[in-house]
Amino acid sequence: MEDKPKNIEESDKKDNVPNFxxxxxxxxxxxxxxxxxxxxxxxxxxxxxxxxxxxxxxxxxxxxxxxxxxxxxxxxxxxxxxxxxxxxxxxxxxxxxxxxxxxxxxxxxxxxxxxxxxxxxxxxxxxxxxxxxxxxxxxxxxxxxxxxxxxxxxxxxxxxxxxxxxxxxxxxxxxxxxxxxxxxxxxxxxxxxxxxxxxxxxxIEIEEGSSFDDSVDYITPLGNEITKDYKLDGTIKELTQYPYLFNESVKICDGKAIYWRFE
Incomplete structure (x- = not known):
């Protein structure tokens, strides 16, 4: 492609919002x-x-x-x-x-x-x-x-x-x-x-099905779903967001997950 498409800034210089x-x-x-x-x-x-x-x-x-x-x-x-x-x-x-x-x-x-x-x-x-x-x-x-x-x-x-x-x-x-x-x-x-x-x-890669407790330092729980299988208790049902980091000492944000709760 010879000509480059306009970028966001060029599309509307007046108010800095693109006009599609x-x-x-x-x-x-x-x-x-x-x-x-x-x-x-x-x-x-x-x-x-x-x-x-x-x-x-x-x-x-x-x-x-x-x-x-x-x-x-x-x-x-x-x-x-x-x-x-x-x-x-x-x-x-x-x-x-x-x-x-x-x-x-x-x-x-x-x-x-x-x-x-x-x-x-x-x-x-x-x-x-x-x-x-x-x-x-x-x-x-x-x-x-x-x-x-x-x-x-x-x-x-x-x-x-x-x-x-x-x-x-x-x-x-x-x-x-x-x-x-x-x-x-x-x-x-x-x-x-x-x-x-x-x-x-x-x-940080965290797998669904892993123990929530093993990743608690990097995960914020969004809630839980009830299960009749005691083996699933405390495991991650759905990971909706990974934790994001700059390095080991600077965490940008936690990951987010829904976990299973035995009842």
């Missing part, structure tokens, strides 16, 4: 882009709602740990500014891919109100994330130790990731994939997983 009516002419180009990009076609939701596809759903959200650590070489407040710039650069790079997915899906889902609402909500969340990257140095002070300042920016960034990406994008994608066969969710998840991985974020 103005970019509908890009549909054919974006469709061709996805058809010819094997990486984005690796994951497909089957038309039929098979038990196998639903059982393996959470595994699609797994992000392997990488060697990337944006915060490891900070030795001064100037380095903090450079880290913020790096995060902004990584974000802009992946916004193009995310925009491509959303643009295509908006055109393909004109009659699906739930998908349109999900798209608009995710766009707002991602734009809000981008807008607030520059604010993750709030609380950084010259008279504090560099370790304290690093702790502050990591806490701020973790909170931003959790609120705008995990809660507002990842969680809705899980629900969308669970109850819909729209490829929007698969293709968007691929982009988000790669984006998070390139910021040094990864997930």
């Amino acid at each position: 009516d103005e970019i509908s002419i890009l549909f054919k180009e974006v469709h061709s882009y996805f058809s010819n990009n094997p990486k984005l076609n690796q994951i497909k939701i089957k038309n039929e709602d098979t038990a196998e596809s639903k059982e393996n759903l959470i595994s699609k959200f797994k992000i392997d740990k990488s060697d990337i650590d944006l915060f490891e070489n900070i030795s001064s407040n100037e380095d903090i500014d450079n880290v913020i710039k790096e995060i902004q650069a990584i974000t802009e790079k992946y916004l193009n891919n995310i925009s491509d997915v959303l643009n295509q899906s908006k055109n393909e889902s004109k009659e699906d109100e739930n998908v349109k609402k999900a798209i608009n909500a995710m766009i707002n969340a991602i734009l809000n994330f981008r807008k607030n990257i520059k604010k993750i140095n709030r609380g950084v002070e010259e008279d504090l130790s560099i370790d304290k300042n690093i702790e502050k920016i990591m806490d701020n960034f973790s909170k931003l990731i959790e609120d705008r990406i995990i809660k507002d994008c990842i969680a809705p994608i899980y629900q969308g994939m669970k109850y819909s066969n729209n490829n929007l969710y698969d293709n968007l998840l691929i982009c988000l997983n790669e984006w998070l991985k390139n910021m040094g974020i990864y997930t």
Whole structure:
């Protein structure tokens, strides 16, 4: 593809919110882009709602740990500014891919109100994330130790990731994939997983059927379901979200799960 589709920022510079009516002419180009990009076609939701596809759903959200650590070489407040710039650069790079997915899906889902609402909500969340990257140095002070300042920016960034990406994008994608066969969710998840991985974020893999107590430090229970099988008592019935981390000492958010309770 020779000409690159407009990204989110370019689609509506005036108020920083995309106007999908103005970019509908890009549909054919974006469709061709996805058809010819094997990486984005690796994951497909089957038309039929098979038990196998639903059982393996959470595994699609797994992000392997990488060697990337944006915060490891900070030795001064100037380095903090450079880290913020790096995060902004990584974000802009992946916004193009995310925009491509959303643009295509908006055109393909004109009659699906739930998908349109999900798209608009995710766009707002991602734009809000981008807008607030520059604010993750709030609380950084010259008279504090560099370790304290690093702790502050990591806490701020973790909170931003959790609120705008995990809660507002990842969680809705899980629900969308669970109850819909729209490829929007698969293709968007691929982009988000790669984006998070390139910021040094990864997930801890917890298996459904494992003991809830073994993972209690990383899991928030969403509730329980009654079982007559005592062997299932205290095991995870459904994992709806992995725990997300920067490293072993910085947890962005807990995973979420429903567990079995014997009665």
